[in-house]
Amino acid sequence: MSRTFKGFLLSSLAAGLAFGAQAEEASLEDRIAALEAMVSELKTELAEERVQKDDVVRIEQTVIAEEVDAPKPKTDGFLVGDTTLKFGGFIDAxxxxxxLSDGAVAGSSIARDFYIPGATPIGGSETTFTDFTAEPSRFFLSASRPVGDKTLSAHIEMDFLGSGQGNELVSNSYSPRLxxxxxxxxxxxxxxxxxxxxNTSAIPESASFLALPDGMIFVRQPQIRYTRGNWMFAVENPNTTTLNAGARDENLIPDVVARYNLSGDFGNISFAGIARQLRADFGSSEEEVFGYGLSVSGRVMVGAKDDIxxxxxxxxxxxxxxGLAASRSTAVDLNGNLDAIPSYGGLIAWRHPFGKTARFSGGYSGLFIDNPSYLPMTVTSSVQSVFGAILWDVAPNVTLGTELMYGLREEESGADGSITRFTFSTKYAF
Known part of the structure; x- marks a missing residue:
């Protein structure tokens, strides 16, 4: 019962008593007029109270409607507790x-799936073959969550290239690789x-898994990296490879890398240096030599859409x-000492969009090695390749591509072998 109504009852009771006490003095018309005035006042108060309640209800309904109709903020992934998870990848067929001008490559070799410069054979008969593969298909899972005033994130990614499990007899089953x-x-x-x-932005876009690897820096490995502004510093997994004593895994000091990045509307450029301890333990002796490298790499915009x-x-x-290990880091001389092998190379590629969703990509790459004279004449002295590809997005995230590449490997003796490969690809990214 509202306060207004209670007040009305009390007022009515008081008025009734007063009316009874003065019944003989007041006329009937006066009593009726007083009652009508009180009823009118009550109606006015009740109406005002109803309007106030309607306004409150209307405001609440409006707020609820706005909350329901308001666009939800987009999230890149989905929440599990306070962790954002994202799953993605692509199917690549x-x-x-x-x-091949001079030999063959085994059906189980990863060189059947993409161009590996050092695997081009020399000294055999010409061979031609066709392969269908979906091994480049890839998937990843990433996670992130706030920790203090920063974000803790993680990423794991796999594909199926280079698997030793599968074969082409029945199921073409292949194991994931990290x-x-x-x-x-x-x-x-x-x-x-x-x-x-x-600098991964220097990798050319291609229809195959990888183009122009000859003079390309291309390594994934365990590391600890610190980034501060434009600077990056890292210690990375060491491994000493030799041309005549196999791969040695006896390093004590990790490879040390420093890199400086510049970026802007022009694109990006990176300057990097690496210092390496190259070490081998032969049991009777422990040998080591210093290795180093310098690089400049990036992607630069040319015009509105093209890039180099x-x-x-x-x-x-x-x-x-x-060069995907087309050469090795060291060689063991006739006295058992390690020599660091000099080499230099690079790549350049042009990407040119045309039409609505098509683009051309093509370029050249080469690596040249200064091998010591005491090595056999069959060691690789250079690898080079050129390629051209046309890619076309036929639907959102669906790309068709064709590519033609030519690669040449030459030995110190002057003998060489070449590879010519045509690729057609269909890729759906998700």
Whole structure:
């Protein structure tokens, strides 16, 4: 019962008593007029109270409607507790038609799936073959959550290239292989990631898994990286490779990398340096030599849409960091000492969009190695390649591509072998 109504009852009771006491003095018309005045006042108060309640209800309904109709903020992924998870990757189905001038590549070799400069055979008969593969298909899972005033994030990524499990007899089953697996917090990154010595934006767009690797810095490996502004510093997994004593895994000091990045409307350019301890333990002796490398790489805009991608690198003992290990870091001389092998190379590629969703990508790459004279004449002295590709987005996230590449490997003796490969690819990214 409202206060207004209670007040009305009390007022009515008081008025009734007063009316009874003065019944003989007041006329009937006066009593009726007084009652009508009180009823009118009550109606006015009740109406005002109803209007106030209606306004409150209307405001609440409006707020609820706005909350329901308001667009929800977009999130990149989905929440599980306070952690944002994201799953993605792509399906990549490729057809390769390959012609080798001097030999063959085993059906189980990863060189059947993409161009590996050092695997081009020399000294055999010409062979041609066709491969269908979906092994480049890839998936990843990333996670992030707030920790204090920063974000803790993690990323794991796999594909199916180079699997030793599968074959083409019945099921074409292939095992996942680890590509990247790292965590990052603030300025720090720990885990397996692209080498800090490499600028991944310099990788040309291609229809195949990888184009122009000859003079390209291309390494993924475990590391600890610190980033501060434009600077990046890292210690990374060491490994000493030799041309005549196999791969040695006896390093004590990690590879040390420093890199400086410039970016803007022009694109980006990176300057990087690497220092390496190259060490081998032969039991009777422990040998080591210093290795180093310098690089400039990036992607620069040309006009409104075109870009030039480039990578220049040189040094002594950089071996596996360049050309997919087309050369090695060291050689063991006749006295059992280690020599760091000098090499230099690079790539340049042009990307030109045309039409609504199509683009052309093409370029050249080369690596040149200064091998010691005591090595056999069959060691690789250079690898080079050119390619051209046309890619077309036929639907959102669906890309068709065709590519033609030519590669040449030459030995110190002057003998050489070449590879010509046509690729057709269909890729759906999700």
């Amino acid at each position: 490729d057809v390769h038609v390959t012609s 590509r990247r697996a790292y965590m990052a917090y603030g300025n720090w990154l720990v885990g397996q990631e692209w080498s800090t010595f490499q 991608r480039f990578n220049m690198v040189g040094g002594e003992g950089i071996g596996r960091y360049v």
